[in-house]
Amino acid sequence: MPLPVRFLARLRKLPIRLRRALPGGTEGLHPSKLKGAGLTFVENRPYVPGDDPRAINWPLTARTGEPIVKRFEASRELILWLLVDPSPSMFLGDPVSPYRWALEIAGAAMATVNAGRDRLGLLVPGDGRGVPPLRLSPKRGKVAGLHLLEALAARRPAIPSPASWREALGHWGERGRGHRLWLLSNGAGLAGLAPLLKPVAARHRVVWFRPEDPHLKRAPHWPDPGLPSSVERVTWDIQEDPVLRLGAWLKGSGA
Numbered sequence: 425m426p427l428p429v430r431f432l433a434r435l436r437k438l439p440i441r442l443r444r445a446l447p448g449g450t451e452g453l454h455p456s457k458l459k460g461a462g463l464t465f466v467e468n469r470p471y472v473p474g475d476d477p478r479a480i481n482w483p484l485t486a487r488t489g490e491p492i493v494k495r496f497e498a499s500r501e502l503i504l505w506l507l508v509d510p511s512p513s514m515f516l517g518d519p520v521s522p523y524r525w526a527l528e529i530a531g532a533a534m535a536t537v538n539a540g541r542d543r544l545g546l547l548v549p550g551d552g553r554g555v556p557p558l559r560l561s562p563k564r565g566k567v568a569g570l571h572l573l574e575a576l577a578a579r580r581p582a583i584p585s586p587a588s589w590r591e592a593l594g595h596w597g598e599r600g601r602g603h604r605l606w607l608l609s610n611g612a613g614l615a616g617l618a619p620l621l622k623p624v625a626a627r628h629r630v631v632w633f634r635p636e637d638p639h640l641k642r643a644p645h646w647p648d649p650g651l652p653s654s655v656e657r658v659t660w661d662i663q664e665d666p667v668l669r670l671g672a673w674l675k676g677s678g679a
Contacts, residue, residue, distance in 0.1 A: 466495045502542035503562045504604040505596070506530055506572075510548055510555075511613025512581040513644065517637070520662050525635045526608035528666040530576055533606070534569035535667075536674065546572050549592035551582035557592040586616020597624035607632040607655075614649035625654035635662040 468481055471491035479493040508530075514523040530546075537544045545562035558579065560572055582588070597605075605628055607621075621630055632655055637643060651657075660669055 468492050468494055502537065502540060502604065503545070504533060504537055504542065504606065505545045505547060505562065506533065506576075507547045507592075507605055507607045508576065508579075509584070509607070509609030509613045510550075510579055510582045511584065511609075513612040514610060515581050517662070522610040522635045522662065525660075525662050525666065527573065527576055529606070529608055529633060529670065531573055532666045532670045534566075534573065536670070538564070538566055538569060544569060544572060546576060547592050547596070548576070548579055549582065549584035549588040552585050552588050552591075555580065555582040557588065559592065559594070584613045584616075586620075589617045589620055593620055593624070597627055601627050603628040605630045609633075610635055611646040611649060612644070614651070615647075618650040618652065621655055622652045625652055629656070630654070631656040631658055634659050636660070637662045639663070 468484055469492070471480065471493050475493050479495070481492045481494045484492045506526075506529075508523075508526050510523075514526070515521050517524070534544055541564055543562035543564045546558060546560040548558040550557040558575060560575060563572075584592075597603075605624065607617075607630065609632065611634060624630060632651060634657065636659055638661060658673065
């Protein structure tokens with residue numbers, strides 16, 4: 425399906441380096457905490473009273489002389505939220521600005537989520553004045569993903585206040601467990617976000633992706649936003665290919 429003309433027009437000055445889906449899709453990237461007769465084999469382990477006898481690995485039991493059971497892990501749908509910082513410094517940089525980097529990560533995330541038929545949502549704060557917050561509920565499919573990228577590319581700079589972050593997040597995170605929240609920010613506009621993320625990180629996996637340009641001689645140092653220790657921090661070279669970098673992270677510790 426060709427890309428919408430309006431989408432291409434808005435991205436003409438902000439080309440995305442994403443050219444292909446990440447290898448391997450999302451299989452095994454979001455395991456359920458519920459163990460049972462899933463599709464993914466995890467390990468063989470000694471039998472423990474209370475284990476389902478149907479899970480006994482009889483050939484291995486016969487070889488070892490002690491009961492061994494097979495453990496499987498059930499998979500579930502992944503819901504990934506992108507939380508993007510729209511502060512003015514995110515739009516500065518040559519040849520790649522932090523905001524363009526965030527857009528490319530969003531494109532790579534869309535390719536990954538679509539491969540696993542999972543859902544992708546977007547949260548962008550406003551400034552409490554003329555720029556309203558952007559909230560797109562998680563949806564699956566290419567059309568929804570392109571709409572998300574188009575909406576993200578159309579945003580203009582804003583200086584988010586603590587009230588703006590609160591308005592953007594709303595009541596998200598108060599229900600359910602095990603969702604993913606990726607915060608895409610250089611750290612400039614995160615004032616007031618820490619207390620909002622603390623209860624969210626207790627129920628969901630929150631990762632802060634922070635771009636840096638090692639080639640800058642005088643890189644700005646933004647104040648520590650004081651995010652809770654439960655928020656994971658990942659620093660990326662802004663010049664790296666986002667598809668390859670994201671693929672390596674997902675296959676490593678990013679699951």
